[in-house]
Amino acid sequence: MEVLPTCMDVEHSRVYIDQLYSNDSQKCFQAVSELKFAVIGSVREKGSIIEQGVVVRLLQILRAPELDILLKTEVATVLNSLAKGLPEHAAALVQAGLLPVLWEQLESCPSGGSGSAYTQMLLCCLRSIYRQGCAPPPPAWDQKLLSSLIQHGYHPPSNQECVANILAHACKTNEQQQQLVDAGGADLVACLLCSPVSRVQLPALHCLTAMCFNNERVSSIIATKSYGGKAVPDLLVGLMARDRPRDMQLAAATALTFLHRAGALSADDPRIIYKTLQCLVRMCRRDREVWERVEAANTLAYLTEVSTDLQRTAAMTDHLIHTMNDYLKDTTPPNASVPQGISVSPVSCRQYDNPSTWPELMVGAALKVYASLGANDEDIRQRVIKTDVLMNTIVTSLSAASPPVQLAAVRCLHSLSRSVHTLRTTLQDHVVWRPLMTVLKTSNNEELVTVSSSTLCNLLLEFSPSKEQILDQGAVEFLCGLTRRPHPGLRLNAVWALMNMAFQAEHRVKVSILHHLGTDQIFRLLSDTDVHILMKTLGLLRNLLSTKGHIDQIMQCHGKEIMQAIILILEGEHSAEVKEQALCILANIADGDIAKSAIMSNEDVLKKLMNYMVIPNVKLQIAATFCISNLIWNVEEGAAERQNKLREMGVYKLLQNLMTTTDTGLFDKVKTALQQFH
Numbered sequence: 001m002e003v004l005p006t007c008m009d010v011e012h013s014r015v016y017i018d019q020l021y022s023n024d025s026q027k028c029f030q031a032v033s034e035l036k037f038a039v040i041g042s043v044r045e046k047g048s049i050i051e052q053g054v055v056v057r058l059l060q061i062l063r064a065p066e067l068d069i070l071l072k073t074e075v076a077t078v079l080n081s082l083a084k085g086l087p088e089h090a091a092a093l094v095q096a097g098l099l100p101v102l103w104e105q106l107e108s109c110p111s112g113g114s115g116s117a118y119t120q121m122l123l124c125c126l127r128s129i130y131r132q133g134c135a136p137p138p139p140a141w142d143q144k145l146l147s148s149l150i151q152h153g154y155h156p157p158s159n160q161e162c163v164a165n166i167l168a169h170a171c172k173t174n175e176q177q178q179q180l181v182d183a184g185g186a187d188l189v190a191c192l193l194c195s196p197v198s199r200v201q202l203p204a205l206h207c208l209t210a211m212c213f214n215n216e217r218v219s220s221i222i223a224t225k226s227y228g229g230k231a232v233p234d235l236l237v238g239l240m241a242r243d244r245p246r247d248m249q250l251a252a253a254t255a256l257t258f259l260h261r262a263g264a265l266s267a268d269d270p271r272i273i274y275k276t277l278q279c280l281v282r283m284c285r286r287d288r289e290v291w292e293r294v295e296a297a298n299t300l301a302y303l304t305e306v307s308t309d310l311q312r313t314a315a316m317t318d319h320l321i322h323t324m325n326d327y328l329k330d331t332t333p334p335n336a337s338v339p340q341g342i343s344v345s346p347v348s349c350r351q352y353d354n355p356s357t358w359p360e361l362m363v364g365a366a367l368k369v370y371a372s373l374g375a376n377d378e379d380i381r382q383r384v385i386k387t388d389v390l391m392n393t394i395v396t397s398l399s400a401a402s403p404p405v406q407l408a409a410v411r412c413l414h415s416l417s418r419s420v421h422t423l424r425t426t427l428q429d430h431v432v433w434r435p436l437m438t439v440l441k442t443s444n445n446e447e448l449v450t451v452s453s454s455t456l457c458n459l460l461l462e463f464s465p466s467k468e469q470i471l472d473q474g475a476v477e478f479l480c481g482l483t484r485r486p487h488p489g490l491r492l493n494a495v496w497a498l499m500n501m502a503f504q505a506e507h508r509v510k511v512s513i514l515h516h517l518g519t520d521q522i523f524r525l526l527s528d529t530d531v532h533i534l535m536k537t538l539g540l541l542r543n544l545l546s547t548k549g550h551i552d553q554i555m556q557c558h559g560k561e562i563m564q565a566i567i568l569i570l571e572g573e574h575s576a577e578v579k580e581q582a583l584c585i586l587a588n589i590a591d592g593d594i595a596k597s598a599i600m601s602n603e604d605v606l607k608k609l610m611n612y613m614v615i616p617n618v619k620l621q622i623a624a625t626f627c628i629s630n631l632i633w634n635v636e637e638g639a640a641e642r643q644n645k646l647r648e649m650g651v652y653k654l655l656q657n658l659m660t661t662t663d664t665g666l667f668d669k670v671k672t673a674l675q676q677f678h
Helices: 006-021 025-037 045-050 054-063 068-084 087-095 097-106 117-132 142-153 157-170 173-183 183-195 199-214 216-224 232-239 246-261 270-282 290-303 306-313 321-328 357-372 378-383 391-396 402-415 418-426 433-442 446-459 467-474 475-482 490-502 509-517 519-526 531-544 548-571 576-590 594-602 605-613 618-631 639-649 651-658 664-676
Strands: none
Touching: 006 025, 006 054, 006 639, 025 045, 025 054, 025 068, 045 068, 045 087, 054 068, 068 087, 068 117, 087 097, 087 117, 087 183, 097 142, 117 157, 142 157, 142 173, 142 183, 157 183, 157 199, 173 183, 173 199, 173 216, 183 199, 183 216, 183 232, 199 216, 199 232, 199 246, 216 246, 232 246, 232 270, 246 270, 246 290, 270 306, 290 321, 290 357, 306 321, 306 357, 306 378, 321 357, 321 378, 357 378, 357 391, 357 402, 378 391, 378 402, 378 418, 378 548, 391 402, 391 433, 402 433, 402 446, 418 576, 433 446, 433 467, 433 475, 446 467, 446 475, 446 490, 467 475, 467 519, 475 490, 475 509, 475 548, 490 509, 490 531, 509 519, 509 531, 509 548, 519 531, 519 548, 519 664, 531 576, 548 576, 548 594, 548 605, 576 594, 576 605, 576 618, 576 664, 594 605, 594 618, 594 639, 594 651, 605 639, 605 651, 618 639, 618 651, 618 664, 639 651, 651 664
C-alpha cells in the first residue's frame, strides 16, 4: 500500500523537478538521482512524472552532446523505470518520442568490449518498452542499426538478455524475420542458446520462435545453424530436458514446433515425434500450473494440426484425450494466485493475470487439441466424440463471449463434422447448426466467420440430416451474401456450401440459389482470381444443372447467361481441370430434353466441342465426347436431326478416328457415342 504524499513531499518534488532544467550539471544530476529514487517501485509516481511533461526534458538531456555520460546514464535509468510501469506509461513514452532518441544514442555507443553502463541502460530501456507491447518495430529495420543491435548482443549477459528480448518482441513480419537473419540474428541466437545464464537463454528461445513463425525460408536457414559443434535443433532438444526450468522447456518445444510447421524439420524427425511432442504432452498434465498447461496444449494443437502421424502418436501418448477432458472440467480454485515471473512467448499473446479467465483459456486450449487430433483419423474422431461433456462444451462455447473460445469451438466442430457417422448422429442430436448459424450471422470476426462457414459446408452435405433445418433458417440468402465479401476464404466457403446445398436438391432450392445469387454474381465468381473459387462455382453450376426436369427449367430462365459463362471459361486462359468442369456442365445441359437446343443452336459451341475431342488431353476429350453422346442419344426426341447435323459437321468421323485411342475410359465413351448414330 502506497502512502499518500505530504505537502512537504509535493514541495520537495517540485524543487528537484525545477532543478532538472538547471544549466548547472551538478544540480541537474542531483535532480535526476532524486527523480530516480522517487519513481522506482511507485506506479503512482511514474504516472505523475509523465503527466508533468518531464519526459521531454529527459530526452533533451540524452541528446545534449556536451553533457556528462554519468548524467545520461542516470536519465536512462529513470526512463527504464518509467517504461516498467503500466502499459499506458510505456505508450506515453513512445508518444513523447523516446524510441528514436534511444536508437540514436545506442548507435553512437561502441559495441565491442564488455559494454558501458550507459549502453546497458539504453538496452534495458528499449527492452522494457518492447516488452510492454506498445512499440512499433525499430524504424524501418535500418540494416546498420539492426547490425549494431546484434553486435551489442554478444557482450555481456545483461546486454544479451536485453537484445534477445527486444528482437523477440519487435520481430513481427516476414520481412523483419528475413532482415533479422540477414543481419546475423540467427548466429546470435545460436550463440545465446549456449549461454550458461538462463535469463539469456529464455529470451533467445522467444527470439528464435518469433523468427521462425510461418517463415519457411528463415526456418530452413536457422535449422542449419550451429554453435559449439551442435546444430540449433539439437541445442533446442537439450533445453527441453526435464532438469531445465519449465518455461524454458516449453519455449524450446515451441521453437521446434515452429521449425517443423515451417517445413525445416519433418514430422518423422525424432526431435519432433519423440522429443517435442512428448515434452508438450508431459506439460499438459494436471500437476502443472495453469499457464503451462494452456501454453503446452495450444502449442501441441499447432504441432499436430496437419500431420496424421503426429495426430496418431499424440492420441496414443500418456492418455492425452482424457487429459484434455480434464481441461473442460477444471475450474479456478477460489484461492488461485497470479503466477509470478513467468515468461510466455510474444507470439502467444495470452495473459494470465486474471484467474477468472483461466477456465476459458483451458477450454479453448483443449478444444484446439481435439480439433487437431480428429482432423484426419476417424478412429481418433470417435474416441474424441465419446469423451464426457465435450459436445455440451462445444455448444456452450459457440455462444461464449470470448472470440478465441468461440473460434476453438468452431475448429473442433469443423474437425468432427468430417465424419459421416458424427454428422448423422451426435451433431444432429446436439443441434449444433443452430448456434453455428448464430455465430455466422452475428460475428464481426473474419477468422471466426471463415471457419464457421467452412464447418457449415459439411453440415450441408447431402447425407447430413441438418441440411433441411439449416435451409429453413435462411441459409441460402446468407451464403449468397457471403460470396460478395472481400475475403477470398469467405467467398470460397460460401460457394462451396452452396455447391453442397445444390447437390441432388429440390427444384425450389436451386431456384432460390439462382434468385439470391444472381447471374451477375456468378460471372464475378467465374472471373475470380482464386482458382479454387472458380472451380467451386463451376461445381455449383454443375449441381444446379442436374436432373432432366431441373435442367430444362433452369435453362429456360437463365440459358443465355449460363451459356455465356461456359463460353467465357472455354475461351479463357484456364487450366485443363477448369475447362473440364465447363465441359461437364455442357454435358449436363445436353442431357436435358429442351436444354439441348442451347448447344445445338450455337455452332460456335459445337466447334469448340469438336476441338476438345482432338486436343491432346484425355480428360478434356472424355468430357467433350460425353457431351456429344448426350446430344445424340438415339431414344430421345429429335435425335435423328441432331445426329445428321453433327455428322455433317464431321463429328462422326472424329469419333471413328478416336477409336484408336489406348485410353480405356475414352475408348468406352467414343464407342457409346458411335453406337447412338443410326
